[in-house]
Amino acid sequence: MKIVVRPLRKSTTSxxxxxxxxxAIxxxxxxxxRxxxxTLEARIAAPHPLPLREAATGLAAPL
Known part of the structure; x- marks a missing residue:
C-alpha cells in the first residue's frame, strides 16, 4: 500500500x-x-488475530 502526503497546489488554502x-483524502x-x-499505519501494523470457530470436537480452530 502506497501512502503519500502532499500539498494541494490547486487550493487557495493550505x-x-x-x-x-x-x-485521495x-x-x-x-x-x-500526517x-x-x-493512525492508519499504526492500525495496519497492529496484530490481527484470526477469527476462531468451534470445531465438531469442541476445540477452537481457525476459520
Missing amino acids: AWQVCIDKQ TFLSEADA SYVA
Whole structure:
C-alpha cells in the first residue's frame, strides 16, 4: 500500500492531501494529514488475530 502526503497546489488554502493507492483524502492542515497517516499505519501494523470457530470436537480452530 502506497501512502503519500502532499500539498494541494490547486487550493487557495493550505490544504493537504493523503493519497492511498488511488484514493485521495483532503485535510485542512499538514498536521491533520500526517496524524491521519500515523493512525492508519499504526492500525495496519497492529496484530490481527484470526477469527476462531468451534470445531465438531469442541476445540477452537481457525476459520
